[in-house]
Amino acid sequence: MQNLVFDVEMHLPFLVGGLATGAVSFAVLLLVLLPVVRHRCDASMTKGFFGVTVSFVVLVGGVLLVHLLASAALLAYLVGELVAFLVCWVVLACAMIART
Numbered sequence: 001m002q003n004l005v006f007d008v009e010m011h012l013p014f015l016v017g018g019l020a021t022g023a024v025s026f027a028v029l030l031l032v033l034l035p036v037v038r039h040r041c042d043a044s045m046t047k048g049f050f051g052v053t054v055s056f057v058v059l060v061g062g063v064l065l066v067h068l069l070a071s072a073a074l075l076a077y078l079v080g081e082l083v084a085f086l087v088c089w090v091v092l093a094c095a096m097i098a099r100t
Helices: 008-037 045-069 071-099
Strands: none
8 A cells, every 4th residue: 555645845846736737727618618608609519528628638638747757746736636626616606606
């Protein structure tokens, strides 16, 4: 069994990188979603799937890159990605609720 210890010097840069990657992947989804929410264009399955696909590629590409370069820091990176992505969704949900 692997011993999980948070080493600040090693894991903090990957945690921050995961936060950035999660935010970038959500920004891709937001670029597709905002025009629809603001009623500037109609919803499109093609645009929606394209946004989800690009966002997924950004997330998985970051995971693969970290796994190849520093697999010991993969958990910290994944936690950063997950936290950023979920926080962005919560912020968007709160903004949508406040808007109505």
